Amino acid sequence: DTGSAAATPIDPRFDIAYVTPVTIGTPPQTLQLDLDTGSSDLWVFSSHTPASQVRGQQIYSPDKSTTSKLLDGHTWSIRYGDGSGSRGNVYTDNFAIGGIMVETQAVETAEEVSSSFTTEDNIDGLVGLGFSTLNTVSPEGQLTFFDNAKPKLDAPVFTADLKYMKEGTYDFGFIDESKYTGEITYVPVDTDPGYWTFTSSGYGVGSGTFSSSPITGIADTGTSLVYLPTAIVTAYYRQVEGATNSRSYGGYVFPCNSTLPPFVFGIGEAKFTIPPSYMSYAAVTDGSPTCFGGLQSSSGIGINIWGDVALKAAFVVFNGEEPPTIGWANK
C-alpha cells in the first residue's frame, strides 16, 4: 500500500502546527490530527472528554463505531515538552490515514485534556510517529500507526513535505521523487529513548563561514520552532539588528523590520537553508512591531529540536527499516 494526506497549517498567520484528516471506526468518523514525530501516543478528543474541556474540536465516539473494542484495564497519560498533557482510556478500532487502513489500531480516548488543548480548537488529537517505546499506555504499551501499517506499506517509510504557510503532505509507503531536488542524504538515527534522533554536521549564519560541528537533535513535526544550543543561537542573533533575548516573551525577539540572515544547517555533506521569512516566526502579538524568532535556545529543554521551521525547508524521509535512518533533500 501507499498513501498521501494533507498537512494543513492550523493558523493562517503563522505555522504553529499542521493537521491531517484521519478516519476512525465504522462508519468512519473524520478527525483532524497533528502528526507528531516527537511522541508515540495516538489520542483523540472523544465522547469521554468532559464537555467543559471540549471547545469546537471534532470528537471520536467509540459507541457509534461497530468495530470499536475497549482495551479493558488500559490507561494512558502524557505530558508534552510545552507542559500540555492529556490522559484517558484505550480502544482499538479501524484507523486510516491517506487510505492506509490499520484494523486494530490503539486509539487513546481523552478523559482529560489540559487547557491549551481545549483552547486549540483546530487540533482534535495527535498521531504519535515516534518509536513505540515511548507509548504511555499501561499495563501494555501500544504500537504507533506507522509500526502497525509498516508490513502493508510498499516501503517501510513515511515522508514529510511541510510548507511555509500553505498545505503540504505526509506520504506513507513511498518516496515521491517529484517532491524534492537533487539527492536524499541519509544519516543514522538513534532510537534511544524513542525520538528520531540524528546528528547534523554543522551550521552557518547567512553567508558566513560554515561551522562543522556535530549537533545531535530530534526531528520533531510536532514542534513549531527550532531549538539549538545557546552558542549557535547567540551567533545567529548577533547578526540581527535590535535582537534581544526577552525574558517577558520567553525568547529571542527583534524588530519585525530587521533584516534577518538565512540559517544554514548540514546533513552529512549536504546543506539546507532556512530562509529569513521562516526565521522571523511571528509578531509577539497581532500587529506588534516586535517579532519572535524561529530559532530559540534549547538550554531550557535538554534536547535540541529540529521542528517545523527547519522541516519545512526540506523534504524529510523517516525510514523505518532496521536500523532506521532519516533522509533530507532540498526541494
Ligand SMILES: CSC[C@H](NC(=O)[C@H](Cc1ccccc1)NC(=O)N1CCOCC1)C(=O)N[C@@H](CC1CCCCC1)[C@@H](O)C(=O)OC(C)C
Ligand atoms: C519545546 S517542545 C514544545 C512543543 N510544543 C510546541 O512547539 C508548541 C506546539 C503547539 C501547537 C499548537 C498549539 C499549541 C502548541 N508550540 C509552541 O510552544 N510555540 C511557542 C513558541 O512559538 C511557537 C509556538 C511540544 O511540546 N511538542 C509536542 C507535540 C505538541 C503538538 C501540539 C500540541 C502540544 C504538543 C511533542 O513534539 C513533544 O513533546 O516533543 C518533545 C520531544 C519536546
